[in-house]
Amino acid sequence: xxxxxxxxxxxxxxxxxxxxxxxxxxxxxxxxxxxxxxxxxxxxxxxxxxxxxxxxxxxxxxxxxxxxxxxxxxxxxxxxxxxxxxxxxxxxxxxxxxxxxxxxxxxxxxxxxxxxxxxxxxxxxxxxxxxxxxxxxxxxxxxxxxxxxxxxxxxxxxxxxxxxxxxxxxxxxxxxxxxxxxxxxxxxxx
Numbered sequence: 001x002x003x004x005x006x007x008x009x010x011x012x013x014x015x016x017x018x019x020x021x022x023x024x025x026x027x028x029x030x031x032x033x034x035x036x037x038x039x040x041x042x043x044x045x046x047x048x049x050x051x052x053x054x055x056x057x058x059x060x061x062x063x064x065x066x067x068x069x070x071x072x073x074x075x076x077x078x079x080x081x082x083x084x085x086x087x088x089x090x091x092x093x094x095x096x097x098x099x100x101x102x103x104x105x106x107x108x109x110x111x112x113x114x115x116x117x118x119x120x121x122x123x124x125x126x127x128x129x130x131x132x133x134x135x136x137x138x139x140x141x142x143x144x145x146x147x148x149x150x151x152x153x154x155x156x157x158x159x160x161x162x163x164x165x166x167x168x169x170x171x172x173x174x175x176x177x178x179x180x181x182x183x184x185x186x187x188x189x190x
Contacts, residue, residue: 074122075165081119082163082171088112089161127162129155129173138162140172150178 088108095105116124127138134141134153142159150156155175162173 072165072168075168075170078119078122078124078163078165079170081115085112085115085119086160088115123166124170125164125166127164127173129158129162129175131155134175134177138164138169138172139175139177141177142174143176144179145176146181147178148181152178152180154178 088111091108092105092112095102095108116126129139132155133151134155139155139162143157145156147156154177155173156178157176158173159176160171160174163170
């Protein structure tokens with residue numbers, strides 16, 4: 001027998017054949033270690049996949065947010081310019097009755113038209129309200145006006161125009177909404 005095998009051979013007294021002791025305990029420990037490593041690898045792989053998915057979602061979210069920022073970058077400027085448009089429209093309303101200020105009114109009208117054209121290039125859209133059904137998403141009701149000739153909850157008066165910037169509400173329209181007259185008040189008047 002070679003020297004190496006002699007160490008593994010154990011002789012049993014009373015038995016003629018030598019037997020080799022099997023390293024059962026080592027195999028069990030190694031298989032347990034292998035299983036633990038497989039489980040650890042599986043957990044780490046799962047964590048990696050989840051982290052990767054979260055990162056991809058974050059990249060998409062950041063890209064959408066950047067796109068929105070670029071799309072609506074002019075929002076605050078346009079919102080501030082709405083008061084200028086309101087004042088120019090008021091100037092036109094007040095000057096329409098005066099023949100003396102006719103050239104001035106024409107200048108204001110041209111300025112207003114140019115300003116609106118410029119703002120429309122950046123996505124500003126006027127909200128048409130008169131005659132439309134009241135929509136709380138784009139209208140802000142300032143008053144209710146009794147009117148028999150109009151369907152209830154219809155916008156019949158506009159106090160201030162509303163505007164959209166692309167697909168987002170920039171400023172709600174201030175409106176007066178119709179309502180049916182109370183029957184008790186109508187009978188009292190007769």
